[in-house]
Amino acid sequence: MRIAVASGKGGTGKTTVAVNLAISLAATEPIRFVDCDVEEPNAHLFLNPELSDREVVVKLLPEIDEATCTHCGACAEACEFSAIAVLGEEVLVYPEICHGCGRCRMVCPMDAISEVPHELGVVEWGTARGFPFAHGLLNVGEAMATPIIHRLKEDLDERTAILDAPPGTGCPTIAALAEADVALLVTEPTPFGLHDLRAAVGVARSLDVPTLVVINRAGIGDTGVESYCRDEGIPIALSIPFDREIASLYSEGTALVDARPEWGRRFLDLASEIKESTK
Amino acid sequence: MRSILFLSGKGGTGKTSVAGAFAALATEKVLADCDVDAANLHLLLAPEIVDEGIYQGAKQAVKDEGACIECGRCREVCRFHAVSPSFEIDPYLCEGCGACVTACPVDALDLVVQDTGHWFTAESRLGPLAGAELLPGEETSGKLVAQVKEKAAGLCEAAEAEWLLIDGSPGIGCPVIASASGVDAVVLVTEPTLSGLHDLRRVLGVVRHFRIPAYLIINKEDLNRDIAKRIEAYAEEEALPLLGGIPFDPKVTEAMIAGRSAVEVDGSPAGEAMRLQFEHLMRAIA
Numbered sequence: 001m002r003i004a005v006a007s008g009k010g011g012t013g014k015t016t017v018a019v020n021l022a023i024s025l026a027a028t029e030p031i032r033f034v035d036c037d038v039e040e041p042n043a044h045l046f047l048n049p050e051l052s053d054r055e056v057v058v059k060l061l062p063e064i065d066e067a068t069c070t071h072c073g074a075c076a077e078a079c080e081f082s083a084i085a086v087l088g089e090e091v092l093v094y095p096e097i098c099h100g101c102g103r104c105r106m107v108c109p110m111d112a113i114s115e116v117p118h119e120l121g122v123v124e125w126g127t128a129r130g131f132p133f134a135h136g137l138l139n140v141g142e143a144m145a146t147p148i149i150h151r152l153k154e155d156l157d158e159r160t161a162i163l164d165a166p167p168g169t170g171c172p173t174i175a176a177l178a179e180a181d182v183a184l185l186v187t188e189p190t191p192f193g194l195h196d197l198r199a200a201v202g203v204a205r206s207l208d209v210p211t212l213v214v215i216n217r218a219g220i221g222d223t224g225v226e227s228y229c230r231d232e233g234i235p236i237a238l239s240i241p242f243d244r245e246i247a248s249l250y251s252e253g254t255a256l257v258d259a260r261p262e263w264g265r266r267f268l269d270l271a272s273e274i275k276e277s278t279k
Numbered sequence: 280m281r282s283i284l285f286l287s288g289k290g291g292t293g294k295t296s297v298a299g300a301f302a303a304l305a306t307e308k309v310l311a312d313c314d315v316d317a318a319n320l321h322l323l324l325a326p327e328i329v330d331e332g333i334y335q336g337a338k339q340a341v342k343d344e345g346a347c348i349e350c351g352r353c354r355e356v357c358r359f360h361a362v363s364p365s366f367e368i369d370p371y372l373c374e375g376c377g378a379c380v381t382a383c384p385v386d387a388l389d390l391v392v393q394d395t396g397h398w399f400t401a402e403s404r405l406g407p408l409a410g411a412e413l414l415p416g417e418e419t420s421g422k423l424v425a426q427v428k429e430k431a432a433g434l435c436e437a438a439e440a441e442w443l444l445i446d447g448s449p450g451i452g453c454p455v456i457a458s459a460s461g462v463d464a465v466v467l468v469t470e471p472t473l474s475g476l477h478d479l480r481r482v483l484g485v486v487r488h489f490r491i492p493a494y495l496i497i498n499k500e501d502l503n504r505d506i507a508k509r510i511e512a513y514a515e516e517e518a519l520p521l522l523g524g525i526p527f528d529p530k531v532t533e534a535m536i537a538g539r540s541a542v543e544v545d546g547s548p549a550g551e552a553m554r555l556q557f558e559h560l561m562r563a564i565a
Binding site: 040080107207 | 322413449477
């Protein structure tokens with residue numbers, strides 16, 4: 001089973017929920033943890049994994065052989081991303097815009113284009129608290145996060161996987177959520193939280209992924225999220241109250257279930273509710 | 280016109296709350312919400328839509344079932360794993376590059392333009408606003424961000440505005456890079472947590488990569504004084520000017536529920552802190 005922990009709004013507590021769910025569930029069954037927020041991965045700060053393997057994720061950039069190129073412009077015309085331009089006798093490639101699809105190479109009538117790997121980031125694997133851990137890191141200045149997320153997902157198998165998804169509703173979130181058995185949407189009870197929860201529910205529904213909601217920092221705002229969930233028939237599977245001690249534990253990278261063992265039971269109940277919901 | 284972009288790396292640190300407060304304090308300004316994945320700034324602004332439209336940013340490969348001979352060339356050339364073993368195209372994986380269209384020997388594939396987002400311009404209680412929302416499940420938020428910036432530039436010209444305040448996205452990827460191109464200054468909003476510091480380092484890397492002057496605000500600074508101090512030390516090391524810290528203040532959420540920023544309600548310690556930070560920023564970039 002794949003459990004994706006997601007949210008439209010950032011900073012609602014995705015990593016808190018994913019990490020505590022993983023630690024609690026790992027005591028009862030084999031799991032793996034995959035941090036799919038490759039732009040700003042944080043789960044390692046709480047799980048302190050021992051990382052043992054690393055792989056560079058690349059995209060292929062076109063390289064033009066000036067001697068063979070006739071500057072016909074077929075490559076520029078074929079590129080859907082305007083990542084290649086022919087200006088007089090010069091061919092310019094814009095590495096940050098290029099998606100590495102290879103179409104320019106396919107259409108070049110002179111075979112003047114070859115491709116060279118360009119590093120987008122890395123994927124790292126290891127073990128945390130007895131279970132497999134993986135995360136990815138997009139290189140600073142790179143725009144394309146999804147190939148790293150897809151690489152992380154290649155390792156998924158029958159073992160229950162907890163995926164910490166990136167915030168938002170765009171391509172990286174979709175890449176993390178696609179094919180999940182359930183999306184656990186973490187929100188906060190504020191107008192911002194509600195607005196972005198709606199967007200996240202929209203994405204999960206468009207991918208046919210069933211949703212459950214976790215309300216974090218319960219008590220700080222209003223009742224809009226609860227009314228919305230009731231109207232939409234989305235179960236609220238867990239509420240974590242706003243509590244300065246919980247915030248303080250988070251700030252220093254301590255998992256809630258380690259400092260407050262009574263939460264272990266609550267996260268196991270959450271796991272049962274997740275499994276129940278996918279039956 | 281000069282533009283100030285609000286970024287954070289980590290989500291939920293208070294970017295929009297700070298952007299909303301600065302919007303209330305600045306004069307002769309236009310506002311842009313470039314967090315098209317999870318746009319919230321309008322919730323503080325009571326906007327009235329002036330103009331709106333559908334943005335068609337992405338293309339997608341579509342197959343003519345009748346023409347397809349199931350040769351599998353599309354699946355061979357697709358680098359995004361968007362063609363299934365039975366040669367169905369997955370719209371979420373398709374990047375719209377057209378490699379399959381070029382490869383198809385029987386012209387059974389075509390690129391079709393998709394509706395990817397909804398953009399708008401509005402009049403709001405704090406000035407003209409441009410924004411957009413990505414349609415559920417659609418991609419290319421970077422292009423939609425560029426579209427919002429173009430609309431905002433038009434509003435600035437019409438209003439002869441002095442400032443453009445842009446609310447950005449969390450992260451460091453495509454929408455952040457699109458929002459950062461060409462801005463004059465970035466205000467980084469962080470929080471005193473290990474995650475906040477970790478993510479600040481990465482987003483500062485992006486801002487420095489594009490050689491944009493940056494300023495720092497530490498939100499909820501009293502949540503963990505030790506880590507707040509570590510962030511201050513880091514900022515000093517990096518020659519990143521600190522505009523100041525904002526205390527944790529429930530009035531920020533109360534104001535949000537009332538559709539206001541914290542500088543617009545009485546007796547908000549966070550609002551007072553942001554007033555000082557705004558003045559500090561204005562002096563720094565004047």
